[in-house]
Amino acid sequence: MELLFALGLIAIKIALLIAMLLLLPLPLTWLERKIAGHMQQRMGPMRVGWHGLLQPVADGIKLLTKEDHIPAEADRFLFKLAPILALAPPFVVFVAIPFGETVSVLNAEITLYVSNLNVALLFVFAVIGLEVYGVIFGGWAANSKYAVLGSLRTCAQMISYEIPMGFAVIGVVMLAQSMSLVDIVRAQSDLWNIVYQPIGFFVFFVAGLAEAQRIPFDLAEAEGDLGAGFHTEYSGIRFALFMVSEYVIVLLVSVLSVILFFGGWNGILIPLPPLLWFALKVAFFIYVFMWFRFTLPRYRYDQLMAIGWKVLLPLSMANIIITGIAFT
Amino acid sequence: MSRVVDRAGTWIGWALFADLLSAFTLTFGYMFSKPVTMQYPDKEKWLPYSRYRGHHFLKRDEEGEIKCVACELCARICPCDCIEVVPYEDEKGNRHPAKFEIDTARCLFCGLCEDACPADAIALGQQYEFSSFSSRDLVIGRDDLLGKPGKAMTGGGVVAARLNTEQDVLVETSEPHGYNWWRNIRRT
Ligand code: SF4
Numbered sequence A: 001m002e003l004l005f006a007l008g009l010i011a012i013k014i015a016l017l018i019a020m021l022l023l024l025p026l027p028l029t030w031l032e033r034k035i036a037g038h039m040q041q042r043m044g045p046m047r048v049g050w051h052g053l054l055q056p057v058a059d060g061i062k063l064l065t066k067e068d069h070i071p072a073e074a075d076r077f078l079f080k081l082a083p084i085l086a087l088a089p090p091f092v093v094f095v096a097i098p099f100g101e102t103v104s105v106l107n108a109e110i111t112l113y114v115s116n117l118n119v120a121l122l123f124v125f126a127v128i129g130l131e132v133y134g135v136i137f138g139g140w141a142a143n144s145k146y147a148v149l150g151s152l153r154t155c156a157q158m159i160s161y162e163i164p165m166g167f168a169v170i171g172v173v174m175l176a177q178s179m180s181l182v183d184i185v186r187a188q189s190d191l192w193n194i195v196y197q198p199i200g201f202f203v204f205f206v207a208g209l210a211e212a213q214r215i216p217f218d219l220a221e222a223e224g225d226l227g228a229g230f231h232t233e234y235s236g237i238r239f240a241l242f243m244v245s246e247y248v249i250v251l252l253v254s255v256l257s258v259i260l261f262f263g264g265w266n267g268i269l270i271p272l273p274p275l276l277w278f279a280l281k282v283a284f285f286i287y288v289f290m291w292f293r294f295t296l297p298r299y300r301y302d303q304l305m306a307i308g309w310k311v312l313l314p315l316s317m318a319n320i321i322i323t324g325i326a327f328t
Numbered sequence B: 001m002s003r004v005v006d007r008a009g010t011w012i013g014w015a016l017f018a019d020l021l022s023a024f025t026l027t028f029g030y031m032f033s034k035p036v037t038m039q040y041p042d043k044e045k046w047l048p049y050s051r052y053r054g055h056h057f058l059k060r061d062e063e064g065e066i067k068c069v070a071c072e073l074c075a076r077i078c079p080c081d082c083i084e085v086v087p088y089e090d091e092k093g094n095r096h097p098a099k100f101e102i103d104t105a106r107c108l109f110c111g112l113c114e115d116a117c118p119a120d121a122i123a124l125g126q127q128y129e130f131s132s133f134s135s136r137d138l139v140i141g142r143d144d145l146l147g148k149p150g151k152a153m154t155g156g157g158v159v160a161a162r163l164n165t166e167q168d169v170l171v172e173t174s175e176p177h178g179y180n181w182w183r184n185i186r187r188t
């Protein structure tokens, strides 16, 4: 009975998580277009629903009813597999992400995470690294020059930015003496990590921008020079899957920034419910992502590589050494 | 010396991301400034300036008689050869056009006909919404031309409007004056 209850709880949590992750890109696309519009003194979507609120639904219906085209020369199996490979890892990662401590529903204490892995951070980085396969396969299978160039760039970019990103969070692990994300947040209940780890956060955030393939590091889908990069040949629902994966990764990097450096659900000054604090911080980071996107131009490819290897990597290593000296 | 200081300043600026900061404050400022979008055609509409060259119209004199004397000068000067005038003589012996057709599909709205007319009978008015599904509908006859709206009196602006899809595609508005669209343009 006990086991059945636990299993049912996990099933409900996972269903909720999947529903949230699938539905969240809808408001995010709306928000992104609104922010883009207002930063350029336009209005953004206005016609579908109040201030264009139903625009994502209309777009979704459009994408679902569009022809799902597979190029004649494409590798059909990989072409179909790639969007799923790009979508699955960001979803899997959220299994290890805590959204809060516990809430009590009907006298039962329910934890706000699916599982509290003791190597959660390692798990997150290992799984999110797999997302690149979707992008590489997508570009390769389409058999088009733009797509291949896009995925080649992604390949190099992901490899060179995952290393500083991994190094950047080591400082956090050293402070919390644990890799469990819940423990990391608990360790920040007095003072957020950003105070101890400004360099770590800087490196993590820049690498996170690159990881999420956002401007100024969105070379994989540079519209100006590559058409649309790795998803040039994708249309309809498969394209939508790539888009959902992109937004889930944006969400993931925001959530990780909050958990690792900004105290997770620990609030300051104003006593709000922990979950609300968490949501507010994540929303702020998502806004920063969009703000970056519509402010900065795109880096050149060699600059991207130079930043990754010559700036971020040394900085992240220096951060480990400084943390090690200062806190032992 | 000053160049060294300049360069040091540039480096300090770069190290502290001064250029990035100014970029972010700029976009943040724009984010909360008023959008300049004109929501044409179903919410707002642009009123042209009086110099605007839109659809042609024919004028009448004080007695209500058509001003045109059918001299065909406009037809001559027209670079697109799109005016066709057939004259007739009325009881008093005055020449008037029996047929006056402008093919607005070919017209380039240069306004030369307006300049050439010795009787000040033709001019280009303020109407700019006369798209059509057939180029045949764009050949406008004399009586239609007499009924077209004249020169704009206001000096540009945006007014509230409403799309009326029943009567072809017409954007209706009842306001004579609008707000000045340029007031929302940021000049820095
Ligand atoms: S505006 Fe120019 S092109 Fe049009 S009818 Fe007059 S003269 Fe011809």
Ligand code: SF4
Residues within 6 Å of the ligand: B067, B068, B069, B070, B071, B072, B073, B074, B075, B085, B116, B117, B118, B119, B120, B121, B122
């Ligand atoms: S509109 Fe003017 S130029 Fe043209 S035929 Fe009439 S009087 Fe002559």
